Amino acid sequence: MYELGKELFRISIDVGGTFTDLIAFNEETGELLNIKVPSTPKNPEQGVIDALKKFKLTNNETQINFMGHATTIATNALLGQIDLDIPKTALITTKGFKDIIEIGRQNRAEVYNLFFKRPEMLVERKHRYEIGERTEYNGKISTSINEKNLNIIINELGREQVESVAIAFLNAYANSLNEKIVSEIVSKKFQYVTTSHQVSNEYREYERFSSTVVNASLMPIMNRYLKQLESQFRSIGVKAPLYIMQSNGGLAATSSIIEKPYTIVESGPAAGVIAAAWIGSLVNESKVISFDMGGTTAKAGTIRDGIPEIVPEYEVAGRIHIGRHVKGSGYPVRFPFIDLAECNSGGGTIAWADEFDTLHIGPTSAGAYPGPICYGRGGTQPTITDANLLLGRLNNESLLDGEMKIFPEKVHTSFAELGKKISLSPHETAVAVIKLANSMMGKILKIVSVERGYDPRNYVLVAFGGAGPMHVCALAEELQVKKVVIPPNPGMFSALGLLTSDLFHDYIRPIIKKMNSINSEEIKKVIEELKLEGSSILIKEGVSKEKISFLPKADLRYLGQGYELTIDLSNFDTDAIKSAFHNKHSDIYGYSNLSEEVELVNLRLRAIGEIHKPKIVTTTDIKEPVPFEQRRVFFEEIGWGDTSVFKREKTKWSTHVDGPAIIEQYDSTAVLYPGWIAKNDDKGNLIFRRNLT
Numbered sequence: 001m002y003e004l005g006k007e008l009f010r011i012s013i014d015v016g017g018t019f020t021d022l023i024a025f026n027e028e029t030g031e032l033l034n035i036k037v038p039s040t041p042k043n044p045e046q047g048v049i050d051a052l053k054k055f056k057l058t059n060n061e062t063q064i065n066f067m068g069h070a071t072t073i074a075t076n077a078l079l080g081q082i083d084l085d086i087p088k089t090a091l092i093t094t095k096g097f098k099d100i101i102e103i104g105r106q107n108r109a110e111v112y113n114l115f116f117k118r119p120e121m122l123v124e125r126k127h128r129y130e131i132g133e134r135t136e137y138n139g140k141i142s143t144s145i146n147e148k149n150l151n152i153i154i155n156e157l158g159r160e161q162v163e164s165v166a167i168a169f170l171n172a173y174a175n176s177l178n179e180k181i182v183s184e185i186v187s188k189k190f191q192y193v194t195t196s197h198q199v200s201n202e203y204r205e206y207e208r209f210s211s212t213v214v215n216a217s218l219m220p221i222m223n224r225y226l227k228q229l230e231s232q233f234r235s236i237g238v239k240a241p242l243y244i245m246q247s248n249g250g251l252a253a254t255s256s257i258i259e260k261p262y263t264i265v266e267s268g269p270a271a272g273v274i275a276a277a278w279i280g281s282l283v284n285e286s287k288v289i290s291f292d293m294g295g296t297t298a299k300a301g302t303i304r305d306g307i308p309e310i311v312p313e314y315e316v317a318g319r320i321h322i323g324r325h326v327k328g329s330g331y332p333v334r335f336p337f338i339d340l341a342e343c344n345s346g347g348g349t350i351a352w353a354d355e356f357d358t359l360h361i362g363p364t365s366a367g368a369y370p371g372p373i374c375y376g377r378g379g380t381q382p383t384i385t386d387a388n389l390l391l392g393r394l395n396n397e398s399l400l401d402g403e404m405k406i407f408p409e410k411v412h413t414s415f416a417e418l419g420k421k422i423s424l425s426p427h428e429t430a431v432a433v434i435k436l437a438n439s440m441m442g443k444i445l446k447i448v449s450v451e452r453g454y455d456p457r458n459y460v461l462v463a464f465g466g467a468g469p470m471h472v473c474a475l476a477e478e479l480q481v482k483k484v485v486i487p488p489n490p491g492m493f494s495a496l497g498l499l500t501s502d503l504f505h506d507y508i509r510p511i512i513k514k515m516n517s518i519n520s521e522e523i524k525k526v527i528e529e530l531k532l533e534g535s536s537i538l539i540k541e542g543v544s545k546e547k548i549s550f551l552p553k554a555d556l557r558y559l560g561q562g563y564e565l566t567i568d569l570s571n572f573d574t575d576a577i578k579s580a581f582h583n584k585h586s587d588i589y590g591y592s593n594l595s596e597e598v599e600l601v602n603l604r605l606r607a608i609g610e611i612h613k614p615k616i617v618t619t620t621d622i623k624e625p626v627p628f629e630q631r632r633v634f635f636e637e638i639g640w641g642d643t644s645v646f647k648r649e650k651t652k653w654s655t656h657v658d659g660p661a662i663i664e665q666y667d668s669t670a671v672l673y674p675g676w677i678a679k680n681d682d683k684g685n686l687i688f689r690r691n692l693t
Contacts, residue, residue: 008026008027008028008062008063008064008065009024009025009026009027009062009063009064009065009066010024010025010027010064010065010066010068010499010614011023011024011025011052011055011064011066011067011068011240012025012067012068012069012070012495012496012497012498012499013048013051013052013067013068013069013070013495013498014069014070014268014271014492014494014495014497014498015039015044015047015048015069015070015071015072015073015268016039016072016268016294016295016296016494018038018039018294018295018296018346018347018348018367018371018466019036019037019038019039019295019466019491020036020037020038020039020040020047020048020050020051021034021035021036021051021491021492021494021495021667022034022035022036022037022051022052022054022055022492022495023035023489023492023495023496023498023499024055024062025499025614030614030615032488032489032496032614033055034489034492034666034667035051035054035055036051036400036491036492036666036667037050037051037054038369038371039367041076041367041369044071044073044076044225045225045228045229045232048069048229049229049232049236052233052236052238053236056236056237056238064238064239064240065240066240066241066243067233067238067240067241067242067243068242068243068244068245068251068498068499068501069229069242069243069244069245069498070244070245070267070268070270070271070494070495070497070498071225071244071245071264071267071268072267072268073221073222073225074218074221074222074261074262074264074265074267074316075265075266075316075317077218077221078122078214078217078218078265078316078317078331079317086122086217086221087163087164087192087217087220087221088127088160088161088162088163088164089122089123089127089162089163089164089165089166089213089216089217090123090127090128090129090157090160090162090164090165090166091123091127091128091129091165091166091167091168091209091212091213091216092129092130092131092153092165092166092167092168092182092186093128093129093130093131093167093168093169093170093209094130094131094133094134094169094170095130095131095132095133096130097130097170097205097209098125098128098129098130099125099128100205100206100209101121101122101123101128101206101209101210101213102118102121102125103206104118104206104210104328104332105206105328107327107328108328109318109319109326109327109328109329118328119317119318119329119330119331122213122214122217122331123166123213123217126160127160127162129153129156129157131145131146131149131150131153131182132146132149133145133169133178134170135169135170135171135172135174135175135177135178136171136174137171137174138174139171139174139175140175141175141177141178144178145178145181145182147185150182150185150186151185154185154186154189157186157189157190158189162190163190163192163220164190164192164193164194164216164217164219164220165186165190165192165193165194165216166194166196166209166212166213166215166216167179167182167183167186167193167194167195167196167212168195168196168208168209168212168213169182169196170205171203172195172196172197172208173196173197173200173201173202173203173208173510174203174510176195176197176201179195179196179197180195180197182195183195192216192219192220192223193216194212194215194216194219195212196208196209196211196212198259198260199211199212199215199260199262199334200212200333200334200335200508201508201509201510202334202508202510202601202602203510203512203601204334206332207313207332207333207334208334210331210332210333211262211332211333211334211335213331214262214265214316214331214333215260215261215262218261218262218265219258219259219261221261222257222258222261222264223258226242226244226254226257226258229242230242230254241253241254241541241542242254243498243503243541244257244264244267245264245267245268245270245271245274245497245498245501246263246264246267246270246504247263247264247265247266247267247270247314247335247336247337247338248263248270248310248335248336248337248338248504248506249270249271249273249274249308249338249501249504250501250502250503250504250505250606250608251498251501251502251503251504251611252503252504252505252541253503253540253541253542255540255541256505256537256541262316262333262335263335265314265316265333266314266337266338266340268494269292269299269301269338269340269342269494270337270338270497271494271495271497271498271501272290272292272299272301272464272465272493272494272497273290273292273301273303273308273338273340273497274308274338274497274500274501275464275487275493275494275496275497275500276288276290276301276303276462276464276493276497277290277303277306277307277308278497278500278613279462279485279487279685280303280306280460280462280485281306282683282685283460283485283681283683283685285460285483285485286303286304286305286306287303287304287305287454287458287459287460288302288303288459288460288461288462289301289302289303289445289448289449289456289459289460289461289462289481290302290303290462290464291441291445291461291462291463291464291465291468291472291475292464292465292468292493292494293345293346293347293441293463293465293466293467293468293470293471294346294347294465294466294467294468294494295346295347295348295365295367295466295467296344296346296348296349296365296367297342297343297344297345297346297349297365298342298343298345298346298440298441298444298465298467298468299340299341299342299444300323300340300341300342300441300444300445300447300448301338301339301340301341301448302339302448302449302452302454302459304454308338308339309338309339309448309452310336310337310338310339311336311337311338311339312334312335312336312337312566313332313333313334313335313337314332314333314335314337315327315328315329315330315331315332315333316330316331316332316333317330317331318330318331320342320343320344322343322440322443323341323342323343323440323443323444323447324341324447335506336506339448340448341444341445341447341448342444343362343440343441343443343444344361344362344363344364344365344440345361345362345384345437345440345441346365346384346465346467347372347383347384347385347388347466347467348365348366348367348371348372348383348384348385349361349362349363349364349365349366349383349384349437350362350364350365350366350381350382350383351381351382351383351384351387351418351429351433351436352381352418353418353421353422357421357422357423358422359418359422359429359432359433359436360436361384361433361436361437361440362440365383366379366381366383372385372386372389373386373407373410373411373414374386374389374394374396374406374407374408374411375404375406375407376405376406376407380410380414381414382411382414382415382418382429382433384433384434384437384467385467386411386414386415386430387415387429387430387431387433387434387437388430388434388467388470388669389406389408389411390408390411390412390415390426390427390430391427391430391431391434391633391634392631392632392633392634392640392643393470393633393634393662393669393671394406394470394669395664395669396408400666400667401666412426415427415429415430427634430634431634431636434471434474434636435636437471438471438474438475438478441471441475442475442478442479445461445475445478445479446479449479456479456480456481457479457480457481457482459481460481460483460484460485461475461476461479461481461483461484461485462484462485462486462487463484463485463486463490464486464487464490464491464493464494464668465490465491465493465494465668466490466491466667466668467668468486468490468668469486469490469663469668469669469670469671469686470668470669470670470671471671472484472486472670472688473659473671473672473673473676473688474636474673476688476690477673482689482690483687483688483689484687484688484689485685485686485687485688486668486670486685486686486687486688487684487685487686488683488684488685489665489666489667489668490667490668490670491666491667491668492667496614499613499614500613500614501611502608502609502610502611503538503541503543503608503609503611504606504607504608504609505534505537505538505606505607506604506605506606506607507530507533507534507604507605507606507607508602508603508604508605509526509529509530509602509603509604510601510602511526511600511601511602511603512599512600512601513599513600514559514597514598514599514600515556515574515577515578515597515598515599515600516597518574518600519574520572520573520574521572523554523569523572523574523577523600523603524572526603527550527552527569527572527603527605530552530603530605530607531550531605531607533607534548534550534605534606534607535548535607537607538607538609541609543609543610547609547610547611548607548608548609548610549608549610550605550606550607550608551568551605551606551608552568552569552603552604552605553566553567553568553569553603553604553605553606554566554567554569554577554581554600554602554603554604555600555601555602555603555604556577556578556581556598556599556600556601557598557599557601558585558593558596558597558598558599559596559597559598559599561599564599564601564602565581565584565585565588566604567580567581567584568580569603577600578598581598582594582598621650621651621652622651622652622653622654623649623651623652623653623654624653624654624655625646625653625654625655625656625657626646627644627645627646627661628645628646628647629645630642630643630644630645631643631645631662633660633662633671635660635673635674637673637674637675638660638674641660643660643661643662644657644660644661644662645661645662645663645664646661646662646663646664647663647664647665648663648664648665648670648686650684652680652682652684653679653680655679656677656678656679657672657677657678657679658677658691659672659673659674659675659676659677659678659691660672660673660674661678663678663686670686670688672688675690675691676688676689676690676691677689677691
């Protein structure tokens, strides 16, 4: 059995829109090795293999015993952003309910758009099959499965060359017997079968049906991707087990992901927030806002008491408007997701002017290929990265410690052309692009803080992503944040999150009973059953029993409410549970009603398999911060000026650096604004603070 935490090298690989990042953690020395290679959007696994080959080329005598991976292939497949067709998927459902995935909640994403179209259905209407079965709301089966009718449907599925089958019946959360019977029979003919009770075992038929269809649509794609990836690992001598980051911030083995690929639709962004929570614990900060600006998007999340904020549902492949996910524009999935706000403002986001000569940025990104103009890969449209280069903030000769040559010649020309449309000079246009990008990113930071009822002035901002440290000072000033933490390798930080996360599996059991009609023993019995299920999976994934822990929760509401609140279960006493619910309701809505009946909707359990975390190796090498060059850089407050440029090395500065300054390193560049100071802490982090003297 594989024992986590005893490996010589642990590898994590995060596939982003522009770069694929690899971090190798040496268990003996504590050293972190970093590798960046261009992503290959049309063939995402190639970037993973390229990074791994580059690591093995210089470390060919090492042993790799753990592989962590974050990927956006599931989301990109649903968005149509990669060269993968959604496999032909069918839905078998209760007679009279085949249109539920199309009717939905009748939310209109664009209320005043007469030509609005809902997302394309993942299952065509002709591939939705009804069967005469019925499970009542209380779990009683009033109509059983007629196998003769089922076989007629199965024969039709074969004629239609269906690849994946979703099975979702009315009230299956109350009793899944009919789904299990159909699944057992269908599985004899089809490899990919998904049942709703395995995916989303809770009431709300539309969301449960939608989650099931999304999972069924992704199963063939993720199966082929992960098996091909593991096969290529073996071909280059890597035999370590592969673990995938889920949207809830936990890892899971590929065997689990192949069965439930809907759990990884926000895999990459989740890894960054987990890493931000970990770095917050290292610097003794319990309130953290994570800010991740990569090549295509910028994302923000909130961490309180070391735990990222979670939402129970997400709309996959939906539209985003001013940082908010537009209801009714995507495919609802019921699964715990790390709560993120995002906008199309990454380093590769394209700046353009419309027919009214108004400046815009995004939503289109230059991606990895052709990328920003300065990358010299054929890009012709100005991006945020190009704007930073034109303003002197980026090295105009090379990036990645000289590995990546920069071609600044055409950047000025592109901004001159864009500037003509909006009546600005090339440099004024670049400033306008930066300000517009900062405005968009400032909004998403406010969404996860101010709009959630949290005062950002009481939080620390952790900035990462290749472009995050360049923009963080401007954003911190807008939110009046006094302290910024930039981790040792911000451009690789999401990959680091894969090494700081544990294995998670979330389970749910519907109850839907008044609290007055249920006792503590009933609650305890359900939780114990979920614990057995969770521990058996974790043990199969290589976790020893002493490393397994559990986090029980309960969904409650006042009788008659449409939505519920989730509370932690510190014990199973029903009075204590009701009291905790009243308190949370008061905290969130400003009131509670102790005389109202409380209803227990669901019991939840998170099974956690603890993984040994990397330890930051502190340095005793202390040096005076000495700039290696002076560069003309533009800052909004003071304009152009000669600015000191420093190299961020594996040493601790003996004193602080006063802004304005530029701090370069292998995977990112940090821009220190006037009125700010920068220093190192004993964990290797770069700390920015407002200079209040």
